[in-house]
Amino acid sequence: MxxxxxxxxxxxxxxxxxxxxxxxxxxxxxxxxxxxxxxxxxxxxxxxxxxxxxxxxxxxxxxxxxxxxxxxxxxxxxxxxxxxxxxxxxxxxxxxxxxxxxxxxxxxxxxxxxxxxxxxxxxxxxxxxxxxxxxxxxLIWDSVPGYSEEAAEIMPHSWKAGPQTKLLKAKLDAIENGQQIVMVAPPNPYRCPPGPYERVSMFAHVLKEKGFTDSKITIIDPKPKFSKQALFQEGWDKHYPGMIEWYGPDVHGGIASVDPASGQVETDLDTFQGDLVNVIPAxxxxxxxxxxxxxxxxxxxxxxxxxxxxxxxxxxxxxxxxxxxxxxxxxxxxxxxxxxxxxxxxxxxxxxxxxxxxxxxxxxxxxxxxxxxxxxxxxxxxxxxxxxxxxxxxxxxxxxxxxxxxxxxxxxxxxxxxxxxxxxx
Structure with missing residues (x-):
């Protein structure tokens, strides 16, 4: 090596x-x-x-x-x-x-x-x-219905480093046991293909370190597969069993909208509620x-x-x-x-x-x-x-x-x- x-x-x-x-x-x-x-x-x-x-x-x-x-x-x-x-x-x-x-x-x-x-x-x-x-x-703000530059102050993307990175960190650190995290992953092509899934790993690491066993992370992905998928999913099963759920488009059926005020992500499958919602648009x-x-x-x-x-x-x-x-x-x-x-x-x-x-x-x-x-x-x-x-x-x-x-x-x-x-x- x-x-x-x-x-x-x-x-x-x-x-x-x-x-x-x-x-x-x-x-x-x-x-x-x-x-x-x-x-x-x-x-x-x-x-x-x-x-x-x-x-x-x-x-x-x-x-x-x-x-x-x-x-x-x-x-x-x-x-x-x-x-x-x-x-x-x-x-x-x-x-x-x-x-x-x-x-x-x-x-x-x-x-x-x-x-x-x-x-x-x-x-x-x-x-x-x-x-x-x-x-x-x-960022193509309207690629996710309901998302906007203003919404990013509530549902941070943090896909341009700087103030958004600090905002996402503050929201992550404020999560309490039992509260939920939802990520809306980006479609191809996008900056740093493995990045969203490393980020989810870091979310899970923080929750695990705090002993927050009742908090879960849901990924709503517009892609049917993602970079290093087998490696990430093996790692999630090993280090964070039962904490991370990934839904591809064949399961969730499409992202209908996000609502910054309520913290909801609506899909054809279900409406997901997040206390922290990380939206990464196209x-x-x-x-x-x-x-x-x-x-x-x-x-x-x-x-x-x-x-x-x-x-x-x-x-x-x-x-x-x-x-x-x-x-x-x-x-x-x-x-x-x-x-x-x-x-x-x-x-x-x-x-x-x-x-x-x-x-x-x-x-x-x-x-x-x-x-x-x-x-x-x-x-x-x-x-x-x-x-x-x-x-x-x-x-x-x-x-x-x-x-x-x-x-x-x-x-x-x-x-x-x-x-x-x-x-x-």
Missing amino acids: TRISRRTFGLFAGAGAASLALPLYARAQGKPKVVIIGGGAGGATAARYIAKDAGDAIDVTLIEANPTYTTCFFSNLYLGGYRTFESITHSYDTLASNYGITVVNGYAQAIDRAAKSVTMADGSKVDYDRLIVAPGID QKAGMIAASAGLANESGFCAIDPYSMRSKVDDNVFVIGDACIAGDMPKSGFSANSQAKVAAMAVRGDLIDSKVFPAKYSNTCWSLIESNDGVKVGAQYAATDEKIASTSKFISQTGEDNATRQETYEESVGWYEGITTDIFGA
Whole structure:
């Protein structure tokens, strides 16, 4: 088994807030300019790899609405009490101070692809020679009847990390013995395929630790199957017998509505009552991708598998959850991997550096109970049709305790490694 540490992640995986005044964008005259929208696992990685590998030859600006970044990956471990919120929250300071990246803490409102500029919320503009779009996901609120952005303050989704993560944690910690939890899982495609089921495991861990044997968790799933299903269900039977019930669409018949006021989830089968209801709706590429004409009818953005270049604009690259990445899942690891391919292609475009064949990788770890970790992953290569899986692996049912503990420890090393790879510290 490959052991991943902070020091070895790079081999395994293949600024303080700035003013929005116009003079900010006038520096480095004569250099080609790259602008990255979105400072998550994809966008921040792309910014760092362009800046560090191009030396001082490219002017790099990273636009991110939030002053810090909270990872969705490992946020479930915060819910379960294994991590602090601070441990999954990261600063952009090192990107600015050590790599010369201009970090703009502001909201990118629009992209003018003809003029090659990004318009900020205050009306200022940022010009680019190449643009990398990494806005993550937006939620399709009405994909679950009765759900809305307002309803999310009562029935949190917590599928964008930050305040929603804290809200879900507070609601989980407030559950009393005998009270019920209901999750409405998302349809495909969505961010982090095993994520909802790891989250349920963390819910169950908290209930078990408190001795709440009368509380149950019900999953209402629009999908007939889910990622690592056999592994999760084996783990639930082992660690949380009788606590978790999963209903696929052939059983519940369809989700008719949710009612935030009453805490009810109505299906064709029955109406489920939850004292905590976690609704994860359908998803699409971040809004700016659609408004710029980069997304297709699927709601996500088609890309060239060899470079992550948008299929509708040669000057634009789309990475991370917003893109259509073939066999690759939407995950932080995938975004980090795609960012390196895009960064290499951008450097090739602008300073004629060597471009190597695209290679991608991903692993998704999940914690079921203390020291019981499982994983699924693959290696990928670009083909004319898509990013295609070339090899894959998955944890096996019936693994011994030592193997599962090693898998969990591997995930902790990976987290330290990838966040250093993304943010430089």
